[in-house]
Amino acid sequence: MAFTLYSLLQAALLCVNAIAVLHEERFLKNIGWGTDQGIGGFGEEPGIKSQLMNLIRSVRTVMRVPLIIVNSIAIVLLLLFG
Amino acid sequence: MYTAGLAAAGTPRLRKWPSKRRIPVSQPGMADPHQLFDDTSSAQSRGYGAQRAAGGLGYPASSTSSQAAFLADPVSNMAMAYGSSLAAQGKELVDKNIDRFIPVTKLKYYFAVDTVYVGKKLGLLIFPYLHQDWEVQYQQDTPVAPRFDVNAPDLYIPAMAFITYILVAGLALGTQDSARRFSPDLLGLQASSALAWLALEVLAILLSLYLVTINTDLTTIDLVAFLGYKYVGMISGVLMGLLFGKTGYYLVLGWFCISIFVFMIRTLRLKILAEAAAEGVPVRGARNQLRMYLTMAVAAAQPLLMYWLTFHLVR
Numbered sequence: 001m002a003f004t005l006y007s008l009l010q011a012a013l014l015c016v017n018a019i020a021v022l023h024e025e026r027f028l029k030n031i032g033w034g035t036d037q038g039i040g041g042f043g044e045e046p047g048i049k050s051q052l053m054n055l056i057r058s059v060r061t062v063m064r065v066p067l068i069i070v071n072s073i074a075i076v077l078l079l080l081f082g
Numbered sequence: 083m084y085t086a087g088l089a090a091a092g093t094p095r096l097r098k099w100p101s102k103r104r105i106p107v108s109q110p111g112m113a114d115p116h117q118l119f120d121d122t123s124s125a126q127s128r129g130y131g132a133q134r135a136a137g138g139l140g141y142p143a144s145s146t147s148s149q150a151a152f153l154a155d156p157v158s159n160m161a162m163a164y165g166s167s168l169a170a171q172g173k174e175l176v177d178k179n180i181d182r183f184i185p186v187t188k189l190k191y192y193f194a195v196d197t198v199y200v201g202k203k204l205g206l207l208i209f210p211y212l213h214q215d216w217e218v219q220y221q222q223d224t225p226v227a228p229r230f231d232v233n234a235p236d237l238y239i240p241a242m243a244f245i246t247y248i249l250v251a252g253l254a255l256g257t258q259d260s261a262r263r264f265s266p267d268l269l270g271l272q273a274s275s276a277l278a279w280l281a282l283e284v285l286a287i288l289l290s291l292y293l294v295t296i297n298t299d300l301t302t303i304d305l306v307a308f309l310g311y312k313y314v315g316m317i318s319g320v321l322m323g324l325l326f327g328k329t330g331y332y333l334v335l336g337w338f339c340i341s342i343f344v345f346m347i348r349t350l351r352l353k354i355l356a357e358a359a360a361e362g363v364p365v366r367g368a369r370n371q372l373r374m375y376l377t378m379a380v381a382a383a384q385p386l387l388m389y390w391l392t393f394h395l396v397r
Binding site: 002003004005006007008012046048051052055 | 271274275277278279281282285292293294295
């Protein structure tokens with residue numbers, strides 16, 4: 001089966017799900033990726049790690065409600081045609 | 083609005099191509115269709131005016147006809163004004179909403195090409211080794227249109243090459259040996275697959291640009307344009323494969339792979355590394371190295387994708 005647009009969308013959905021499922025207190029704090037850790041000094045260019053943490057936090061904040069809707073649509077579609 | 087900018091941008095080059103001199107001259111000429119349109123409407127209004135003038139003149143003479151003209155004229159004028167204002171309003175609404183969803187004015191820039199540019203760019207894609215100046219020229223903070231600068235990214239070649247690639251893939255699948263593998267839905271599958279790879283590539287580059295915190299003027303459309311140039315090589319490779327078999331395919335595709343590697347490195351280096359060099363301050367080694375790796379990775383992904391998207395078409 002070829003790699004099509006539909007599979008790309010599915011993969012993107014799964015990746016966003018994977019980011020959103022990371023728990024702040026149970027997981028991220030334990031590996032040193034918590035909100036208050038690793039904040040650089042003023043005027044210092046942010047490194048890759050702080051950018052990643054920023055991305056994870058943003059995804060977890062913004063995508064919470066949309067993910068519920070998109071996931072339920074995907075579930076219904078898979079049940080009907082999958 | 084850009085054409086004015088283009089004309090201004092073209093002035094330094096006028097010495098080179100006298101033919102370009104016509105562009106500013108044709109600027110009023112460009113307005114000609116508009117003028118024509120205005121003319122018809124003004125002729126109409128002139129007709130109304132004439133009618134009105136006749137009515138006005140006739141007013142003292144015959145009261146009945148002037149009465150009719152008097153009644154008919156303001157109403158029709160008002161209706162016309164109302165209608166035109168409504169149309170203008172609707173047009174403005176559509177313009178605003180289209181601009182919100184699709185950056186039309188930005189997209190226009192990428193399609194401002196002409197035959198000379200397309201020929202030069204294709205030549206550059208085939209043989210980028212002797213080209214010296216890779217800098218995109220700027221005219222007052224806005225990049226010069228592709229028509230006047232070979233280095234500017236355009237979307238015309240990628241779009242056409244993408245469509246051609248799909249058709250060529252269909253041709254290759256249809257003309258192959260005993261197994262007739264072609265069916266119409268394969269075209270859609272090819273298109274979907276190529277689009278998915280393109281989207282994946284763009285997303286990966288955007289993510290890595292974000293992670294390395296590179297402030298570059300490289301927009302998403304720029305990325306699509308640069309990544310779309312690889313379809314030219316893929317088309318040539320598959321066509322050669324159809325004509326001369328596997329040997330021709332590998333020779334031509336190999337040549338195009340090396341060419342596009344050089345092309346991408348020389349183009350992206352200016353976009354990704356330029357900011358670091360322009361800052362003047364000695365850039366920390368690690369960061370600069372990351373940018374270099376990123377440039378190399380983007381360029382190295384092109385040959386791989388070119389092979390991956392075409393190897394099943396030739397046998």
